Amino acid sequence: MGVLGGVAARVAGGATVEFRPSGSSMVPLIRSRQSVVVAPVDASLLTVGDIVLARVAGTVHLHLVSALDPARRRVQISNNRGRVNGWTSHDRVFGICVSVDGVPRPGASGRTR
Template identity: 60%
Template sequence: MVVAPVDPAKSEAGGIVLARGAGTVHAHLVSSVDPVGKRVRISNDRGLVNGWSSHDRVCGVRVAGDGVTRSKVAGETLAADSDDSS
């Protein structure tokens, strides 16, 4: 799985995100989004809803897996920062 930094506000249902919780990071399916509450509902790969995760806990998005690149992911990833080393 290939991941990239994400703008959680642009997450879409059906995407795979990395979310921090209980001292670790897990990949979850985004089953719903709540833009007003700034959160995403995360589920596992067996259809079980795990709950809501706030945008500050979402830290990455799956951009490719099994040799297939997601077509819509460009709108969800954070733009690469310009050179901030000055």
């Protein structure tokens, strides 16, 4: 299990977790090694543009919600560079990013569990 998998397990268990993800797929929203806080989420309240910790096709990502399918209880996950990771069910969306480097993400706190 990688770093994000471990964080996902903790968030799925109800913890709010602060960590420093690496990579450039979410620049400029999240830069590599910036501090992010992820809290458990009520996936039915998500909106396009939310940053979530979710498992898509076996891989955990900290990426954007790019589309919603409420009837099938699923969301589409994409990075911030135009790559679509795919669709995943609400039960595989573990948390929502509530802050980046101490700056709250707009509306995110209202979607936590």
